[in-house]
Amino acid sequence: MHPLGEKYLRKHTLPTIFCPGCGDGTVLSAFLRAVDELGIIDRLALVGGIGCSGWIPVYVNADTLHVLHGRAIPFATGLKVTGPDRKVVVFTGDGDCLAIGGNHFIHACRRNIDMTVVMLNNAIYGMTGGQVAPTSPHRARTQTSPYGNPEMPFDACKLAIAAGATYVARWTSGHPRQLTRAFKEAIMHPGFAFIEVLTQCPTQTGRYMKGGLDAPALLKDIRASVVGKERAASLPPEELADKVQIGTLHTEIRLEFTEALRRLSEGDGK
Amino acid sequence: MKIPCIDETWCKGCGLCISECPRGVLGWSGKRNRRGYNLPAVQQPEKCTACRMCELICPDLAIYVEEEEQCAKR
Numbered sequence: 001m002h003p004l005g006e007k008y009l010r011k012h013t014l015p016t017i018f019c020p021g022c023g024d025g026t027v028l029s030a031f032l033r034a035v036d037e038l039g040i041i042d043r044l045a046l047v048g049g050i051g052c053s054g055w056i057p058v059y060v061n062a063d064t065l066h067v068l069h070g071r072a073i074p075f076a077t078g079l080k081v082t083g084p085d086r087k088v089v090v091f092t093g094d095g096d097c098l099a100i101g102g103n104h105f106i107h108a109c110r111r112n113i114d115m116t117v118v119m120l121n122n123a124i125y126g127m128t129g130g131q132v133a134p135t136s137p138h139r140a141r142t143q144t145s146p147y148g149n150p151e152m153p154f155d156a157c158k159l160a161i162a163a164g165a166t167y168v169a170r171w172t173s174g175h176p177r178q179l180t181r182a183f184k185e186a187i188m189h190p191g192f193a194f195i196e197v198l199t200q201c202p203t204q205t206g207r208y209m210k211g212g213l214d215a216p217a218l219l220k221d222i223r224a225s226v227v228g229k230e231r232a233a234s235l236p237p238e239e240l241a242d243k244v245q246i247g248t249l250h251t252e253i254r255l256e257f258t259e260a261l262r263r264l265s266e267g268d269g270k
Numbered sequence: 271m272k273i274p275c276i277d278e279t280w281c282k283g284c285g286l287c288i289s290e291c292p293r294g295v296l297g298w299s300g301k302r303n304r305r306g307y308n309l310p311a312v313q314q315p316e317k318c319t320a321c322r323m324c325e326l327i328c329p330d331l332a333i334y335v336e337e338e339e340q341c342a343k344r
Contacts, residue, residue: 002328002333008332020282020307029328175329202284
């Protein structure tokens with residue numbers, strides 16, 4: 001096993017439940033690199049929701065909560081408020097974060113509580129058998145939309161920025177180096193950090209939505225569907241119509257929630 | 271010389287290391303591990319530039335780039 005795996009993973013939980021070629025493992029590996037470079041494993045608290053991506057914290061030998069469907073962010077809020085020194089990182093899926101836990105997500109953005117939410121977006125409900133998700137593309141064929149998805153997908157990053165998140169980035173599982181850098185920036189960011197990672201799901205997205213693509217082909221497909229933020233600025237709008245922008249999309253510094261709580265409870269004279 | 275070392279216990283045979291290698295160092299070995307997954311193998315070690323793309327992309331942390339002698343030891 002990779003030396004980082006030897007150092008940070010719970011061996012008795014391996015092998016991972018991820019299917020061969022799943023992007024979640026790549027994200028786990030990029031996250032371990034970020035944790036190793038920052039040296040914060042003792043202060044790290046991980047929270048996972050339900051879904052394949054919610055299993056990522058279970059494999060890391062740090063403080064871990066594996067909680068109710070969609071409720072990862074409320075549990076993480078509790079963790080952060082009771083122990084503001086903790087570095088809280090939430091791993092959640094697109095269904096877990098935007099459908100079942102959508103309201104929790106926007107309110108955590110609004111509060112600007114210091115935590116990192118990593119949303120792994122595979123555009124489908126992978127674990128339960130390939131149902132249509134709020135991030136499934138328009139006209140995508142899934143198990144529950146056999147004639148094509150009539151709905152429009154969510155843009156999670158735009159939602160996060162509009163709701164008040166202070167660090168928003170989007171990468172894909174085909175950009176592991178950039179992902180590690182984004183994890184480090186997000187963990188050190190004093191406020192609500194949101195990272196959307198576009199991942200491949202060869203078992204469900206590959207089979208139903210893309211007509212039988214395997215993991216390497218799916219990864220190439222994802223890479224072809226994105227364009228860097230800097231490059232997008234110089235492209236004409238018609239070329240950007242079916243592209244998703246990646247990069248660090250938004251950063252700002254605003255009063256953080258636990259800091260605001262502390263000021264209120266200590267009474268700073270305002 | 272650094273080459274990719276493959277941990278046959280944890281490999282799930284997804285083939286991402288083979289397709290992501292920019293120099294075509296890796297290929298299928300024709301062997302299977304205990305779980306029945308097809309295993310990759312280093313086929314052209316002299317082409318490896320130790321860019322670590324295989325190591326970074328592997329979803330199962332089953333590959334890492336290291337000195338050839340260290341590889342055999344582990």
